[in-house]
Structures are given as C-alpha cells and as structure tokens.
Amino acid sequence: MSDDQPLALVQWTAGQTQPTQIIDLRTWAGPGGIIAKDELALTFLDDIATKVSISNTTWQRVLGQNDVPAWSPSGKEFPIAMTVVSAGRTFWTVTGSVTVAYEGPAERVDVDVQIIRGYSNATIPYDPATELGALLPEDVRKTGARARILNVRFTGAGSTVECAAIVSVGSGALSLRGENAGTDIRVGHEATLSFSYTR
Numbered sequence: 001m002s003d004d005q006p007l008a009l010v011q012w013t014a015g016q017t018q019p020t021q022i023i024d025l026r027t028w029a030g031p032g033g034i035i036a037k038d039e040l041a042l043t044f045l046d047d048i049a050t051k052v053s054i055s056n057t058t059w060q061r062v063l064g065q066n067d068v069p070a071w072s073p074s075g076k077e078f079p080i081a082m083t084v085v086s087a088g089r090t091f092w093t094v095t096g097s098v099t100v101a102y103e104g105p106a107e108r109v110d111v112d113v114q115i116i117r118g119y120s121n122a123t124i125p126y127d128p129a130t131e132l133g134a135l136l137p138e139d140v141r142k143t144g145a146r147a148r149i150l151n152v153r154f155t156g157a158g159s160t161v162e163c164a165a166i167v168s169v170g171s172g173a174l175s176l177r178g179e180n181a182g183t184d185i186r187v188g189h190e191a192t193l194s195f196s197y198t199r
Contacts, residue, residue, distance in 0.1 A: 005044050027052070042071050062107075072107050072199075076100050078137045080113050082174075089119045092132050094174065096193075098140055106198040109140045111167070115152070115176075116190040124163050124178035124185055136172035142199045145169035152176075152193055157186035165193050 011021040024037045025044065033051030036042075042052060042059060048069060050061040057076040064070035077099045084092035096113030113135070124130050148167045153160060161184060164177040174193075176185075 005041075009040065033058070073100050073139070074107065076139075078140065080135065082133055082135060084132050091119050091122070092116070093118055094132065094135065098137060100140060108196055108198050109136075110194075110196045111136070112192075112194045114190060114192055115154075115165075117154070117157075117185045117187055119187065121184065121186045123182040124176050125182045126178050126180050129164075129166055129175040129177040131173055131175045133174065134172045135167060135174035136169065138172065140199070141172050142169045142197065145197070148195055148197065149177075150193065150195055152191040154185055154189040154191040156190055157188040159186065159189075161185065161189070165191075167193075167195070169197055 005027060006025050008025050009021075009023040010019045011023075013020040023040055025041045026037065027041055027045070028035045030053075033053060034045070035053050037054065039054055039059075041054070045052060045061065046069065048061050048063065052059045058074045059071045060074060061069055062072045064072075077097050080094060080096045080098060082092075082094040083090050093116045094113050095116075096111075099110045099112075101108050101110065115132075122130075146169070148169060150165050150167070151162055152165045153162050163179065163183040163185075166175040166177060167173070168175075
C-alpha cells in the first residue's frame with residue numbers, strides 16, 4: 001500500500017529557465033494533528049477526522065451533507081465589507097466578520113456585523129422585504145437551511161427604530177423587513193446584527 005503526498009507544485013512558464021512559482025505542499029506531523037503551509041495540501045489528504053493546521057486555521061475532514069467527505073475550517077474568519085451603491089451613492093454599508101468554530105461534530109458559524117444607512121432616508125416596507133445583497137460567504141452557507149429572522153434596532157440620527165433582518169443561510173442573502181406601515185430608516189442610523197448557527 002502506498003500513500004503519495006507531493007512535496008510541491010512547480011509552475012513553469014514557456015521561455016523561462018527557472019520556475020515561476022513553487023507552492024510548498026509538505027506536511028509535518030504534530031501532537032495536535034498535521035501542519036501544512038498551503039491549503040492546496042488538503043487536496044491530497046482524504047482520511048475522515050484528519051486535522052490540518054494552516055496559518056491560523058485548523059481544517060478537519062468531516063462527513064458533510066449526504067455523508068460526502070468535506071474539509072471544514074475552524075477558527076477561520078471571513079471579513080465582511082458589503083455596500084449597496086446606486087448611481088455612485090452608497091445607500092447601505094455592512095461591515096464585520098463571520099467566524100467558524102467547531103461545536104462537537106458540527107461547526108458553529110458566528111456572524112457579527114454592523115448595518116449603516118447612508119446617503120438618504122428610506123422607508124423599509126413589510127412586504128416585499130428589501131434585499132441588501134449576499135452577506136454570508138459561500139464557504140459558510142448551509143444548503144436547505146431555513147432563513148433566520150432577527151429583530152434589529154437602528155439607533156442614531158436622533159431616533160431609535162426596529163425592523164426585522166432576514167438572513168437566508170442557504171443563499172447568504174440579507175434582507176430587511178419593516179413593520180406593517182413600513183419603518184423609516186434615516187441617514188446615519190446603524191444596527192448590530194449578531195447570531196450563530198450550526199452546519
């Protein structure tokens with residue numbers, strides 16, 4: 001039985017006498033699992049429950065949806081910097097982060113972002129909800145999961161108002177839904193959206 005793990009990927013460019021890129025695929029065994037230098041090393045490691053540390057992220061080989069093996073990152077942080085721009089004007093800004101951590105056999109995804117209204121005042125209707133765009137990175141979405149509906153409080157701009165934030169964990173989309181008569185959001189209003197879910 002043999003188990004092949006390449007040492008590196010080497011890129012050669014026509015007309016060059018030296019390699020143009022070398023990607024180190026070596027791995028080292030440690031007491032807490034394997035250490036590697038590049039995420040491409042994961043493509044050659046297939047055993048379920050294998051743990052590999054790369055930079056500040058620990059990857060674990062788990063049984064994913066329909067028992068298909070997949071790599072799951074733990075401690076990986078995805079920065080969020082989303083804007084809704086029209087005619088060169090920024091109407092919404094969403095900033096923060098999404099972090100992945102293990103919680104038993106599953107992984108927990110923690111979302112912590114700030115939503116800020118810019119440029120002009122707006123009335124957020126109850127129906128249809130106002131979609132701001134894709135909040136969750138593809139790596140942390142959960143296919144088939146129900147949408148999360150959370151109350152958020154916008155403060156600043158001389159008033160405090162509340163509306164619902166709807167996050168589709170499957171598609172990653174973020175929408176806002178106002179109260180029955182609509183919710184007035186003013187320039188400078190901001191709200192914190194924090195929640196967690198497991199995958």
